[in-house]
Amino acid sequence: MLKGAILCLCLSAVLASTTVDRGSRVAGGTDALAAEYPYIVSVQRFLLLRANHVCGGTIINDFHVLSAAECFASNLNSRYRVQAGKLSLNQFEITEQTINVLNFVIHPSYDQSLSPFNIAVIRLTSPFGFTAFIQPINLPAPDTIHSGIVRFAGWGSTSVSLLPSTPALLQQARVAVFPNPACQALMADPEDPQMTPITPLHVCLGPVTGGIGPCSGDAGGPVAQVVDGRHELVGILGWSPPICAIPGLPSVTVRASAHIAWINAVINPNPEELKSTN
Numbered sequence: 001m002l003k004g005a006i007l008c009l010c011l012s013a014v015l016a017s018t019t020v021d022r023g024s025r026v027a028g029g030t031d032a033l034a035a036e037y038p039y040i041v042s043v044q045r046f047l048l049l050r051a052n053h054v055c056g057g058t059i060i061n062d063f064h065v066l067s068a069a070e071c072f073a074s075n076l077n078s079r080y081r082v083q084a085g086k087l088s089l090n091q092f093e094i095t096e097q098t099i100n101v102l103n104f105v106i107h108p109s110y111d112q113s114l115s116p117f118n119i120a121v122i123r124l125t126s127p128f129g130f131t132a133f134i135q136p137i138n139l140p141a142p143d144t145i146h147s148g149i150v151r152f153a154g155w156g157s158t159s160v161s162l163l164p165s166t167p168a169l170l171q172q173a174r175v176a177v178f179p180n181p182a183c184q185a186l187m188a189d190p191e192d193p194q195m196t197p198i199t200p201l202h203v204c205l206g207p208v209t210g211g212i213g214p215c216s217g218d219a220g221g222p223v224a225q226v227v228d229g230r231h232e233l234v235g236i237l238g239w240s241p242p243i244c245a246i247p248g249l250p251s252v253t254v255r256a257s258a259h260i261a262w263i264n265a266v267i268n269p270n271p272e273e274l275k276s277t278n
Helices: 002-016 180-186 256-267
Strands: 040-047 050-059 064-067 080-084 097-106 120-124 149-154 171-178 202-205 222-227 230-237 251-255
Touching: 040 064, 050 080, 050 230, 064 230, 064 256, 080 120, 120 256, 149 230, 171 180, 180 202, 202 230, 230 256, 251 256
Parallel strands: none
Antiparallel strands: 040 050, 040 080, 050 064, 064 120, 080 097, 097 120, 149 171, 149 222, 171 202, 202 251, 222 230, 230 251
């Protein structure tokens, strides 16, 4: 019911809108610069001998990457790799490093919906060699609530129509955090305003006027904020509506600071408490 209501709201907003440029880039229309997001990776799934981009991810140390659970939940037995130090996924770059995925752990509470537990930790077969183009992001203190301007990036679709359009280069945008109470109200079921998929474990992003937002292929990527001169992880990109960056809907991400204890437990696992999936 709720998912159907959100889909209806998405389509209604698209039909009603006359202000969105159909050729504009969902990510805000700007190419990222080299080393501007040294912590972002492309998560790629193997199909026979070819690996294709499916999601983004965020480097948190030399062996581990954070991403979204939805990137793996439907393909638990597939093989994956990550590429770091990239701007273009279409050509070799001297700054890149490609490493296979050893295994991944999906949050046990993830239920394949607009879940605040849409998070996964990836373990690599070998470590990154950190350079100016490949660096880990800072994790926030537990339960930090960020506000103000944040940034996100990804290689997802840049189209605001039903037809995807893949960018040549990594795209990035800077937007404001949308207050959680307002986001809960905006995303509530029209037939039952008390029913909303947004929880305090989410971070919502503006603008709700449309034209800027993550899209298919961006899930798992970082939402970051500069804190004391360093990039700090605010959220993990995840669910997006069927048509991206439409007026009337915020972008919804998983709040990273809500999962610090779980992330640390996965990185330093107790074999009796954690079950990895590969």
